[in-house]
Amino acid sequence: MTTLTLSDAHALVVAAMTTVGHTPDDAVVIADHLLDCELRGLAFGGLARAVSITERIRATTQAPRPIEIVRETSVSATLDGGDQVGYLVGMRALELATEKARAHGISVVGARNTWYTGMFSHYLEKAAAAGLAGVIAGSGPAVVAPHGGTEGRFGTNPIAFGFPAEPTPVIWDIGTSAVMYGEVVLKARLGEELKPGQAYDAAGSPTSDPGAALAGAFGVWGGHKGSGLAAVVQLLGMMSGAAADPPGISDCGFFVLLVDPAALTDPDDYRRRVTEFAASIRATRPVEGGRAVRVPFDRSAACREETLRRGTIDVPETVVAALREAAHE
Structure with a gap:
């Protein structure tokens, strides 16, 4: 793993995105999104996805058109x-x-x-x-x-x-x-296996090989x-x-x-009632020996806050090397 500061990680993605043809403003939009994934512990959607973007753009013969x-x-x-x-x-x-x-x-x-x-x-x-x-x-x-x-x-x-x-x-x-596309691609890059039951190969047999899964089905x-x-x-x-x-x-x-x-209703009152409802879910008595009950997005918000406090992320060396190569082409 390579440890990057958040600012260095963002700058690396921006550099790679501009090198493959995005405007500086568009590169920032992409980098903001990918870094948010990293902040929230979803590495397969973070800098690894930037590598996939560069690969897809290089493999496409026709230039994109305006939205x-x-x-x-x-x-x-x-x-x-x-x-x-x-x-x-x-x-x-x-x-x-x-x-x-x-x-x-x-x-x-x-x-x-x-x-x-x-x-x-x-x-x-x-x-x-x-x-x-x-x-x-x-x-x-x-x-x-x-x-x-x-x-x-x-x-x-x-x-x-x-x-x-x-x-x-x-x-x-x-x-x-059962498994997201980006997770399978990242595991293929890193030589890791999928969990049992997540995918099938082209012949329809269960597989833990991400390459076989990409040629078959999830x-x-x-x-x-x-x-x-x-x-x-x-x-x-x-x-x-x-x-x-x-x-x-x-x-x-x-x-x-x-x-x-x-x-439909008073928007401030609705926000208050949603907030109270979420609090009531968190206050639910957990099962014996279990963790506190969470509301959807609680994990993401907590993980992001902790990553921001730490100020760094750990990225696979192969991903960092590929992005640095793309950024300096």
């Missing part, structure tokens, strides 16, 4: 991401959805033709800070097998819900696969219930016009629905 609004009403919009990385497209979708929800009480924005949309709680935390509640869902390439199957039919398909509260929002953010999270949720998330992402089974790392669907509580 474009292709359909719009007062409360909705559809974006064509122009094959831009999803951290940029997702932020544009969030900004547009926030603007419309503030003006009209509710908004829905979809985006297609993008990839690597990242950690949905990163977007919903910003929405909650603006006083909005919402849901974000995302579809992707068919790498996850439905319950009872061994062939990919939908993406890792994250879905997240966010609600304003104090001192932190309540955000539930999950992937609907398992679904939550049995038949998780499989149903994953299918629904795929359909929400497809509402933007994204393909059901896009080739490679491309054409992910991104679906954002935001609601201003003021459209």
Whole structure:
């Protein structure tokens, strides 16, 4: 492992992103998102993902196009991401959805033709800070097998819900696969194995080899219930016009629905009641010998606070070396 200060880690990602063609401002947006993943203990979505971004850009022959609004009403919009990385497209979708929800009480924005949309709680935390509640869902390439199957039919398909509260929002953010794509890629880079039951090889046999899993399919999270949720998330992402089974790392669907509580109730009172409800969950008597009960996002917030206090992160040497090489090309 290589220990990096937070500022050095951020600067390294910015340098790598600008070297592969992003503007300085866009590079900062990407770096902010990836570093937030690192702060919250999700290393597979942090600097390791920056390596994957550089690899994907190098392997693409056509340059990305500007993000474009292709359909719009007062409360909705559809974006064509122009094959831009999803951290940029997702932020544009969030900004547009926030603007419309503030003006009209509710908004829905979809985006297609993008990839690597990242950690949905990163977007919903910003929405909650603006006083909005919402849901974000995302579809992707068919790498996850439905319950009872061994062939990919939908993406890792994250879905997240966010609600304003104090001192932190309540955000539930999950992937609907047994293992996330970024985790598998990182384990392949590091020569590590997957946990039993997480994936199948191309022949449909269970595998712990991440390379075989990438050529085969991942398992679904939550049995038949998780499989149903994953299918629904795929359909929400497809509402933007994204393909059901896009080739490679491309054409992910991104679906954002935001609601201003003021459209339905007193927003300050709602925030207070959400805060009190969250406190009541934390105050639940735990099982004997168990830890204190947590609310969704508590772990992320605590981990981020501790990492910020420490001021450093530990990153695999292979990841740091790849980023330094990319930054100096």
